[in-house]
Amino acid sequence: MDLDLGQVRAFVTTAEELHFGRAATRLAISQQGLSKRIARLEAALGLRLLERDARGVALTAAGTRFLGPARRVLTQGDLAVAAAQETGRPLRIDVWGHLYAPMRTLAQAVDAAPGLEVEPVPGRDLPSVAAALLRGEADAGFGRVHALPDGADAGLTHRLVRLEPVDALLSADHPLADRDTLSPAELRSSVLRYPAAVDRLDFLTRFAARFDVTARVGSTNLGLEHFLDQVAADPGCFSLVPADGPLPDRPGVRTVPLADPTPLYAWSLLWRTDRAPESDGQLDRLLRAFTAEAARSRWLEYDPSRDWLPDADEAALRP
Known part of the structure; x- marks a missing residue:
């Protein structure tokens, strides 16, 4: 029929x-x-x-x-x-994880592909972006991908495009704030503060489980400035932020690089399985731009003896 x-x-x-x-x-x-x-x-x-x-x-x-x-x-x-x-409409990309500034990485790839037109759409979180992709309201998504409950991500696929080291974010009054580097294990007696509800940030939860951080507290996501105020006011807490992420010049907080191992945040491009890049010129160009920028900026370097990734992110690196 x-x-x-x-x-x-x-x-x-x-x-x-x-x-x-x-x-x-x-x-x-x-x-x-x-x-x-x-x-x-x-x-x-x-x-x-x-x-x-x-x-x-x-x-x-x-x-x-x-x-x-x-x-x-x-x-x-x-x-x-x-x-x-031949409408040539821009590629609609939903981004999420706004406190980790996903736009800077997306912009770097787009800038490397002259003529590629994209229309960023701010997605609230991975579940809402996945639903928008499945409804055809977006062409691709960009952020950290993890498995969703009840198969809500069925029909979607992704490619890991960047691994970014994360730093510890501390109050200037935290006992470890004057260190040049820290190991994740040294943070286990501090409280891990989430910039949103505890069940909304999979990466922080996996970090806490891996490095035995048992004390965790959620926050209301009212933006980066508000979150920095919360961290500055609590010398017993810490959080994690991308090492290359731009932070406002905020007195009362500081970032300290993490090593032994260095946790890495995995950025991925997400799209529907029935939207094959080889038959979609815009999506194919964006993926090629990410590949070229990853090679140029060494975005996908990973050494398991030195770095740490959640298991699912590490698996995404395998051929």
Whole structure:
């Protein structure tokens, strides 16, 4: 059978919203028009995709199976239209991990690829960026990637593009603040302060588990300046920041390099598995730019006798 992309888009949008009113608003059509498109799709398939009752909208088993491939059909349709029209729209990139300043690394790669047009979109965190990619609202994502619960990252792939050393961020009044370097083990008696909720920063959690840091406290993410104020006011805490990251000239805090081993923060480019770089010129150019910049700036150097990576990040380095 021939699928009608308008009908498929109506189903996918409703499946994401689980509400006919919100789905119709997103598509700028009436609820009646939306219902007709879905009904025609179900009739053509000979299957019920959505259950509708007084409690709301839910996917049937067939609808659940159809949703993932349907999203991929829409992505390929959009790519086909863009290729035929030669629209050359910018590559939409969701970034996350804002306190670690992802834009500086992304900008360095983009600057190395003249003519590459990107449109950065600020993503709140990895789960929200993964959802936006799967919905086709972004073309790629940039930040640290880790496995998401309940398979929320199924249909996505990534490539590690930079390993960045991290420093300890300390109050100037911390007992170790005057050191030239520190080993992670020396921080185990301090409190690890997260710049957001404790369950939101996988890298810090893995660092704490590896180096036996048992005391941890979360924060409300109100930006870098607010977080630096919190660290400055607490001489018993520490956090981690990328070594190359720009920090404001803030009295009361200092950064100390970590060694023996040096923890590395893994930056990755993330995209959908059905969006093959070899058939997507913009994505392919960005990956090539990252590869060239990594070779030039030695972004992917890793020595397990000297450095530390979480297991999943280390595995991403293997061929």
